[in-house]
Amino acid sequence: FELTDSCLADDCSALPIGSLRVENTAPTGVSGSRKQAPVPEQLRLEIRPNPSHGRAELTFRLTRRARVSVSIYDVRGRRVATLVDGVLTAGAHRVSWRGWDQAGAPLPSGVYLASLRVGPARTVSRLVLLR
Numbered sequence: 001f002e003l004t005d006s007c008l009a010d011d012c013s014a015l016p017i018g019s020l021r022v023e024n025t026a027p028t029g030v031s032g033s034r035k036q037a038p039v040p041e042q043l044r045l046e047i048r049p050n051p052s053h054g055r056a057e058l059t060f061r062l063t064r065r066a067r068v069s070v071s072i073y074d075v076r077g078r079r080v081a082t083l084v085d086g087v088l089t090a091g092a093h094r095v096s097w098r099g100w101d102q103a104g105a106p107l108p109s110g111v112y113l114a115s116l117r118v119g120p121a122r123t124v125s126r127l128v129l130l131r
Contacts, residue, residue: 043060043116043121043122043123044060044061044123045058045059045060045070045114045116045123045124045125046058046059047059047125050126050127051127051128051129051130052099052127052128052129052130053130053131054098054099054131055096055097055098055099056096056097056099056127056129057094057095057096058070058083058094058095058096058097058114058116059092059093059094059095060092060093061091061092061093062088062089062090062091062093063090064090065087065088065089065090066087066088066118066119067086067087067118067119068084068085068086068087068088068093068117068118069082069084069085069115069116069117070082070083070084070085070095070114070115070116070117071114071115071117072097072112072113072114072115072127073112073113073114073115074107074110074112074113075110075112075113079102080101080102080112081097081100082102083097097114097127099129099131106131107129108129109129109130109131110128111126111127111128111129112126112127112128112129113125113126113127114126
């Protein structure tokens with residue numbers, strides 16, 4: 001598999017904004033050839049409202065049971081909150097974020113990055129928090 005527009009390091013200093021596409025680039029069995037066949041799953045993280053005045057809903061859909069992590073990062077790439085870290089079933093999922101850090105303290109107004117990781121794949125969406 002080949003990942004595009006992704007950040008796979010655990011300590012990313014700059015996270016991409018947008019969607020992640022996962023492509024199957026396994027050899028096709030034809031000598032000297034590598035055919036790319038897209039995998040039907042595309043990660044998508046939606047945030048509403050955005051900008052948010054303190055509470056935002058992050059929604060995503062899984063096509064199969066998978067290990068999932070949803071985290072919030074500041075613009076410097078520091079993780080400020082982890083909203084989900086575990087195995088989830090297939091289907092639609094909704095996570096609420098109130099604009100607080102991991103310790104429960106309110107974060108200041110600004111731009112934050114919401115990261116959805118499913119297995120090794122990741123997509124990141126920008127979130128604006130207004131106080």
